[in-house]
Amino acid sequence: MPKRILSLFRNLFHKRAVEREMDDELRASIELLTQEKMKQGLSQSAARREAIIELGGIEQVKEEVRAARAGRILEDFARDVRFGLRQLRRNPGFTSVAVITLALCIGANTAIFSVVNAVLLEPLPFRNPSQLIELWETENAPGNYPLTGPDYLMWQAQNHTLAATSIYGLPSRESLGHTGQAALAAVQEVQGNFFSTLGVQPLLGRMFAKGEDAFGHTRVAVLTYSIWQQQFGGERDIVGKNIELNGQSLTVIGVMPRWFKFDIGADIYVPLDMSPKNLGPRGSHNWRVIARLKPGATAAQATADLSAIEERLGKLYPGNDAGVKAVVVPFQEDLRSRSRSELLILLAAVAFVLLIALANVAGLMLVRATNRMHEMALRSALGASRWRIVRQLLTESVTLSLAGGATGLAAACWVVEYVQGASSLPIPRIRPITVDLRVLLFAFVVSIFVGILFGLAPAFQASDARLIDELKSASHSVLGSSAGRRTLRDGLVVAEIALSLALLAGAGLLLRTFAAMRDANIGVERQGLLTIGFSLPDTRYPKAEQRRTFVDNLLVKARHTPGVSFAAVSSRIPLEGGNNGYIEVPSNNNPAFAKQLVEWNYISQDYFRTYGTPFLRGRDFTAEDMQHAANIGAKLWALYVAAHGNLHAVPRDFIFPAIINRTMAQTFWPHENPIGNVFEGGAGREEVIGVVGNVKEAWNITAQTRPEAYFPLTAGIFEEEGLGYLAVRTTVAPLSVGGAIRHDVGSLDSAVPLFDVRTMQQIVDDHMRETALQTFLLGLFAGLALFLAALGIYGVMAYLVVQRTCEFGIRMALGAQKNDILRMVAGQGLRVTLIGVAIGIACALALTRYMSSLLYGVKPTDPLTFIAVSVILTGVALLACYVPARRATKVDPIVALRCE
Numbered sequence: 065m066p067k068r069i070l071s072l073f074r075n076l077f078h079k080r081a082v083e084r085e086m087d088d089e090l091r092a093s094i095e096l097l098t099q100e101k102m103k104q105g106l107s108q109s110a111a112r113r114e115a116i117i118e119l120g121g122i123e124q125v126k127e128e129v130r131a132a133r134a135g136r137i138l139e140d141f142a143r144d145v146r147f148g149l150r151q152l153r154r155n156p157g158f159t160s161v162a163v164i165t166l167a168l169c170i171g172a173n174t175a176i177f178s179v180v181n182a183v184l185l186e187p188l189p190f191r192n193p194s195q196l197i198e199l200w201e202t203e204n205a206p207g208n209y210p211l212t213g214p215d216y217l218m219w220q221a222q223n224h225t226l227a228a229t230s231i232y233g234l235p236s237r238e239s240l241g242h243t244g245q246a247a248l249a250a251v252q253e254v255q256g257n258f259f260s261t262l263g264v265q266p267l268l269g270r271m272f273a274k275g276e277d278a279f280g281h282t283r284v285a286v287l288t289y290s291i292w293q294q295q296f297g298g299e300r301d302i303v304g305k306n307i308e309l310n311g312q313s314l315t316v317i318g319v320m321p322r323w324f325k326f327d328i329g330a331d332i333y334v335p336l337d338m339s340p341k342n343l344g345p346r347g348s349h350n351w352r353v354i355a356r357l358k359p360g361a362t363a364a365q366a367t368a369d370l371s372a373i374e375e376r377l378g379k380l381y382p383g384n385d386a387g388v389k390a391v392v393v394p395f396q397e398d399l400r401s402r403s404r405s406e407l408l409i410l411l412a413a414v415a416f417v418l419l420i421a422l423a424n425v426a427g428l429m430l431v432r433a434t435n436r437m438h439e440m441a442l443r444s445a446l447g448a449s450r451w452r453i454v455r456q457l458l459t460e461s462v463t464l465s466l467a468g469g470a471t472g473l474a475a476a477c478w479v480v481e482y483v484q485g486a487s488s489l490p491i492p493r494i495r496p497i498t499v500d501l502r503v504l505l506f507a508f509v510v511s512i513f514v515g516i517l518f519g520l521a522p523a524f525q526a527s528d529a530r531l532i533d534e535l536k537s538a539s540h541s542v543l544g545s546s547a548g549r550r551t552l553r554d555g556l557v558v559a560e561i562a563l564s565l566a567l568l569a570g571a572g573l574l575l576r577t578f579a580a581m582r583d584a585n586i587g588v589e590r591q592g593l594l595t596i597g598f599s600l601p602d603t604r605y606p607k608a609e610q611r612r613t614f615v616d617n618l619l620v621k622a623r624h625t626p627g628v629s630f631a632a633v634s635s636r637i638p639l640e641g642g643n644n645g646y647i648e649v650p651s652n653n654n655p656a657f658a659k660q661l662v663e664w665n666y667i668s669q670d671y672f673r674t675y676g677t678p679f680l681r682g683r684d685f686t687a688e689d690m691q692h693a694a695n696i697g698a699k700l701w702a703l704y705v706a707a708h709g710n711l712h713a714v715p716r717d718f719i720f721p722a723i724i725n726r727t728m729a730q731t732f733w734p735h736e737n738p739i740g741n742v743f744e745g746g747a748g749r750e751e752v753i754g755v756v757g758n759v760k761e762a763w764n765i766t767a768q769t770r771p772e773a774y775f776p777l778t779a780g781i782f783e784e785e786g787l788g789y790l791a792v793r794t795t796v797a798p799l800s801v802g803g804a805i806r807h808d809v810g811s812l813d814s815a816v817p818l819f820d821v822r823t824m825q826q827i828v829d830d831h832m833r834e835t836a837l838q839t840f841l842l843g844l845f846a847g848l849a850l851f852l853a854a855l856g857i858y859g860v861m862a863y864l865v866v867q868r869t870c871e872f873g874i875r876m877a878l879g880a881q882k883n884d885i886l887r888m889v890a891g892q893g894l895r896v897t898l899i900g901v902a903i904g905i906a907c908a909l910a911l912t913r914y915m916s917s918l919l920y921g922v923k924p925t926d927p928l929t930f931i932a933v934s935v936i937l938t939g940v941a942l943l944a945c946y947v948p949a950r951r952a953t954k955v956d957p958i959v960a961l962r963c964e
Contacts, residue, residue, distance in 0.1 A: 148460035166468025174476035191263025213343025241308035252330030269318030277335035311603030461519025469511030561900025569908035571846035580921025587759030589676025594798035627796035647745030666780035682754030693776035722750035728771030861948035882953035893945030
């Protein structure tokens with residue numbers, strides 16, 4: 065083996081010396097044979113001639129020796145590449161079109177695959193990510209829910225399968241006071257072992273130490289890389305400095321690496337007060353949990369372990385834990401499931417575009433092969449085998465594909481850099497999206513595969529030339545007469561049309577979904593509505609009375625702002641989610657009510673007039689209702705504090721007024737007037753005074769409307785932690801009053817930060833961003849596919865006109881009219897198009913059902929969409945046929961016959 069490797073090295077890199085040695089050996093052999101022949105009586109010239117004949121010919125021997133050398137395949141390949149590059153340089157138009165087409169398609173595939181690789185294929189960038197799991201528990205209502213504090217503490221203490229558990233809540237918006245002006249940061253409270261459970265290390269400083277999540281010791285903070293750069297200028301000495309959150313001073317102890325982006329996207333991490341009082345009572349599902357399995361333990365074992373604990377808790381606390389079950393979900397699988405279907409659909413879409421481009425370039429290669437039939441016949445006549453010709457043509461196609469792949473890879477790198485930096489794109493970001501070795505290998509393999517695939521058919525077609533026919537006749541005549549070659553070209557066009565229609569159908573369905581979501585009735589009047597979030601720091605507004613005074617003054621100022629007709633404050637806004645819980649209806653003990661969650665919202669007066677939500681019956685809250693709720697709320701809060709957070713019963717005379725939506729009325733009082741009925745839950749005991757239309761409060765436009773109850777803002781302002789939303793109905797452009805509202809808030813308290821200043825339409829658009837992105841990308845790919853299909857049809861029809869010029873001349877000489885020729889050419893194009901449309905419809909019907917989870921307001925087999933895209937595709941195809949058909953009608957019969 066070492067000798068063969070050495071021989072290969074010499075043959076490749078010392079070719080002249082090897083050739084010189086071969087010449088010397090061959091010359092010596094001829095001299096020896098010549099001497100022997102001369103001894104037999106031949107003359108020197110005759111002896112030399114006989115010696116050469118006996119050896120088999122000088123050049124023939126050289127070729128045999130060269131063929132037997134180690135590395136001959138590499139030599140031939142290099143020679144083929146050089147020849148292929150010369151051929152591509154001689155045809156710059158063809159080369160440019162093919163390279164650009166392949167670059168667009170391979171680049172798009174590489175960019176999408178880089179996202180798929182980061183989200184679905186690569187492991188999470190944590191220590192032993194397969195051991196990370198999420199813990200949930202069930203409630204009476206269907207679905208999985210966050211844990212209650214007491215349940216978590218029991219699970220943490222009594223489990224036998226978990227190496228570590230860590231609890232965390234949703235981020236809260238808090239005032240960041242280091243800049244000297246009101247600013248907001250998303251603050252994430254986490255258990256002290258949160259980062260060690262994940263298995264990450266800080267870029268600067270340290271993580272939380274043991275005991276820093278105990279009551280009274282939570283005075284430290286860890287910054288994310290983004291807020292360190294944006295708010296603190298990337299100061300390397302930030303560790304040890306103090307920052308102010310909601311008026312409280314915290315010491316920065318660390319900065320996370322740039323890549324660390326947990327799925328909920330916090331700016332600052334602070335220790336969670338792990339005291340039982342802070343974690344809340346049983347039945348309050350507020351906490352999310354990340355855990356790490358012990359080595360060798362499985363998710364199924366952890367489920368059984370925690371379920372056994374929960375079963376014991378159900379016996380101890382039947383009121384809250386009866387029937388509750390533990391749910392264990394692998395962390396990585398949960399993240400992947402959130403976007404798997406969307407990403408795979410996009411990957412399939414760009415793969416379709418690549419196949420269309422492949423068929424398109426294959427068609428161009430077939431046309432190009434027409435002009436090289438004589439060349440291939442001559443090669444064959446000179447001794448080239450069919451495989452040798454196929455290899456040469458495949459080398460050219462692969463070289464072309466690699467050029468397109470390299471260009472596409474450069475474009476993909478730019479796209480990936482943009483995607484990585486665009487925080488608004490709905491893509492999980494725990495692992496950075498990069499062009500790594502796997503992505504590079506994907507681009508290389510795709511380029512090679514595409515090059516072989518689109519070059520294979522033209523190569524075998526061109527290598528199948530009949531020597532006598534090709535050398536005696538015009539190449540285009542022979543090729544044009546081949547039914548097999550004609551069928552191949554038509555088949556490629558049919559494939560392009562079929563794939564294009566499938567993509568167009570998917571894009572059309574998403575476009576109709578987008579339109580349906582945009583026009584969906586969310587229960588409010590979108591036009592002329594501006595919403596603004598604000599946060600009252602606990603240190604400045606510790607009491608409910610102080611918060612109420614600020615809100616009342618804010619509403620007065622907002623209502624007097626020019627251009628504002630109505631203003632209201634609420635604890636939540638449509639489509640942004642919020643709190644919920646269960647209720648009891650004393651007049652009806654239906655067991656189904658125990659499984660029905662009800663949404664809560666605390667609102668001020670004029671809320672429904674501000675949002676444009678219609679009243680169906682009853683009345684709105686009055687000033688007296690607000691004051692009554694404030695009085696009862698203060699008394700109830702005093703009882704709650706006195707009971708140390710374990711208040712189990714509300715005095716029966718503590719009754720709040722409540723307004724409910726239509727769904728709640730139909731759910732709990734389906735056959736009676738709900739006005740005057742009492743239910744328990746939410747603020748305590750509530751009496752229904754009004755019914756309004758449904759408003760979508762969940763985080764999804766497509767979600768079903770849940771039952772919802774509205775309570776006076778004064779009843780819950782003490783428990784909303786200073787977070788509220790101001791909404792104003794305007795008679796002018798909504799955003800034009802934003803500056804005045806900011807001034808009003810600043811005049812009341814410059815330390816109160818505002819956030820999310822958005823119109824209602826912007827809120828709707830924010831919740832449609834994912835659908836909008838999917839629609840845009842799929843529409844972009846479908847448009848590219850349509851263009852490529854039209855280009856393919858045009859190319860085939862144009863080639864057909866060239867091949868049948870003589871035929872058209874004869875027909876016109878015999879009396880055929882221009883319209884007859886036009887119908888003939890267009891008819892052939894229409895026939896190919898209709899076959900492709902029929903196959904495309906069948907493919908689309910089979911494939912669009914996988915998009916059902918992405919659709920809203922339209923079925924995967926929507927006939928209107930399929931008819932529309934079929935008509936569009938057929939129209940574009942006919943337009944692509946028209947130009948070559950018109951050219952066919954302009955054929956001069958005399959010229960055509962003379963050329964033949």
